[in-house]
Amino acid sequence: MSKKEEWDSKFLGKLKDSSKIILAKDNTTIRYPIEVISNGPDNLPENALRYLTSFSDDLESLGYIDDVDLSEENRFNYLSEFLEGHYIMFKIKSKRNDEERTFYNAFDIEIVRRESTENNDFLGIPFIKTLPGNTQEILSKLFNNEYLSGNIAISKETDDYPSFVLIGEYNNKGSDNQQFEKLFAFGPVEGIHHSEEFGFKFITDKQNTFYKEIQIADLGEYYLSKDRVMFITWAKDDAIRNSLKLKGKTINMQSNKPKIEDINETEFLNVFQEVALSKKLSYKPSNLNNFHTAMKTQSFVILAGMSGTGKSKIVQCYHEALNKFANKTSKNSGTKKGKLLFVPVRPFWQDDSDLLGYLDSSQGIYRSGESGLVDFIKEANENLDECYIVCLDEMNLAKVEHYFSQFLSVLEREIKDRQINLYNDKLNGRIYNQNDYPSILTLSENLFFVGTVNIDESTHQFSDKVLDRANIITLDLCPFKEVRDSISSHLVNKDKKEKDKKENEEESDNKEPLRTYIKLKSMKREHNNDVLNSDEVDLLWKFNLEMQKVNAQLGVGYRIVEQIENYIANLPNSEYLDRNDAIDLQITQRILTKLRGSQGQLGSLIGKFEGEKYIEGSLYDLLNEYSSLSEFKLAKLKLESLAKELVEYGHTI
Structure with missing residues (x-):
């Protein structure tokens, strides 16, 4: 079976070697080699640049005519002359045949006449087309790091970003073939984020962001693709980047309006709440926000709490909410896209x-x-565009470190390295059903793991190997009256919502439903490890030092710091869970869960009870020292609870 792959980036290229031109497809077309002369994404294989080809029949709609009645030599010469006077703009696709040979071909081809005989190398720069009255709006969106809708044929890799963005201003009567009237550069760009739903977001440092009009006459040799990419020389890229910093105008267009991704996430959380209420389940909004944030950061989530708090049900509600939200624009809104597997x-x-x-x-x-x-x-x-959620129900009935050992080792790795072994790969070729069950299985990024736990005499404690990788969320039990009022209110509003939904469906154009993982990814926020402030980092470090004083095996590893930072970066813009509460939650869920031991070991850390009075330990003192970050209500309650366990059992449980 052949395997295909395509790259979204647009490239600039030229004829590589006229002596390598050959006939193909039963002599009906000519194959020619292409030399790529622009930058490409980091994930493009070296062989794609070395063995890239295309065919003359792809040029026939672009001004080239292959006269098959001519001799082979004349056909080759005519194609060579045509290509030597033009550059080719294209995308790249690969195809692997049954013999495992990979072929790389250009497609989505555009032809432009060469403007210079110099052999320059080029960079692809995002090009935003606009009208004179809309230029300031585009600059405002760029300054506020908002998404720009529509496709731009550049790399979608987070670390593979351009130096700046170009804005071409056309007059009101402009057509696709018309020359732009003005050109502006915006930057420098320091990162990029792509969403299948919203488009591209160009990350900048707002304090050091500039824009500048570029004189078209000074642009030099350039080529503009229909796919919103302008190819300019490396020298011109350096010149524009430097002139932005030295002569660019500063921008002060701070916007207070909510961003589209925040609105999108708020809508999803409302759907999450509605799905729960429709099942006569009432969770605190902070619990829903906490669970959702942990899920979208792809940490291993463990749900704890007394029986009856809805640990398994919240996973089911989340799965249904993703499907419902992803399909909300379709008449086929009942279609299930993402999948859920319960494993007892x-x-x-x-x-x-x-x-x-x-x-x-x-x-x-x-x-x-x-x-x-x-x-x-x-x-x-x-x-890969759908969410697949695995729920290990009552996962601590057996030792997690034993039956889940491979998963614990690989889940924190890069996606390409997340592989588990079903059997020794040396046995390949000797297993009857190895095509159905290969020796190595990849854990794709759309795969999520959740566990539910009960703590009693029939269950096992978690080791540090589990605790280091998990967000342990304890669900709160809502007051009964609050539960009944929430469900009653939902039922009262249900009929009106169903009526509105029916009207919206009638007006819908029956779009193809958005896939669930694409939808969830659109809510994720990229960051450059600069989310935690210095006080938060200092607090985590001091927690580590205090814990290591009593036990060298206890502490806060840097893995936990990174995961806490990822959680904070991905907080929804919600009134129910702010940054202060989030840092409290993360210390409770990620650090205090690791405090297991005897009175002699942990007493000075946790504190102790003398009668009914709680005597604070060193960790409680630390929380007070950093009270500017949070009130740490949950963390302090957890420390008091652990201190009670020391009194009652002589150790934490």
Whole structure:
């Protein structure tokens, strides 16, 4: 079976070597090699640049005519002359055949006449087309790091960004073929984020952002693609970047209006709440925000709390809310897109074969586990735009470190390295069903893991290997009257919402539903490890020092710091969970859960009770020292709870 891949970036190229031109496709067309003369994305293979080709029949609608009645030599010469006077703008696709050979071809081709005989190298710069009255609006969006809708044929990789953005101003009667009247540069750009739903966002330092009109006569050699990319020389790129810093105008267009991604996320959280209420479940909005933030940062989420708080149900509600929200613009809104797999954990599970299955060496066959997890992971790999959520129900009935060991090791790795082994790859070729169950299975980025736990005499404690990787969320039990009032209010408003929904569906153009993982990714926020402020970093470091004083194996590793930062960066713009509460939650969920030991070990850290009076420990003192960051209500309550455990049991549980 052939495998195909396409790159979204637009490239600039020219004929590479006229001696390599050959006939192809039963002599009906000519294949020619292309030399790429512009920058490309980091994920483009070296062989794509080395062996890139295209075909003459792709040029026939662009002014070239291949006269098949001419001799082979004349056909080649005519094509060579045509290409030597032009540059080619194109995208690249690859195809791997059954013999595992990969071919790279240009497609979506544009032809432009060469403006110079010099052999320059070029950079692709985003080009925004606008009308005179809209230029300030575009600059304002860029300054406020807002999304620009529409596709731009540049790399979508976060670290692969241009030096600046160009804005071409056309007159009101402009057509696609008309020359722009004015050209502006905006920058410098320090990052990029792409959303399938919203478009591109160019990240800048607002304190050092400038714009400048560029004289078209000074632009030099350039080529403009229909896909909103302008190719300029490297020398001109340097000149514009430097002139922005030295002669550019500063911008002060601070906008207080909510960003589209914040509005989008608020709408989703409302849907999440409505789905829960429709099932007669009432969660505190802060719990829903907390769970959603932990999920979208792709941490391993563990749900704790007393029986009846809805630990399993919140996962089901989240799954249904994603589907409902992703399909809200479609008449087929009942279509289920994302998938959910509940895996009831068994007390007798000893290793990952109980979860994944095992190799039956006597029969030469891989037998998948009854959980269905392997097939679920395979399906996730085949549907990368959908969310696939695995819920390990009552996961601590067996030792998580045993049956989930491979997953714990790989979940924190880069996506391309998240692979688990079903069996030894040296056995490839000897397993009857290896096409269905290959030796190595990739855990794709659209795959999420959640666990639910109860704490009693029948369950196991978590090791540090689990705690270092998990957000342990304890769900609150809402006051009963509040639950009843919320459900009653939902039922009263339900009929009106159903009527509005029906009217909206009648007006809908029945768009293809947005896929669930695309929708969830649009809510994620990229950052450059600069989210935590110095006080927050100092607090985490001092927590680490205090914990290591009592036990060298305790502490706050840098992995936890990075995960806390990712959580803070991805907080929804919501009244129910602000930054102060979030740092309190993260210390409670990520750090205090690691405090396990005896009175002798932990007493000075946690504090102690003398009768009914709580005597604060060193960690409580730290929270008071950094009270400007948060009131730390949850963390302080957790410390008091741990101190009570020391009194009652002599150790924490």
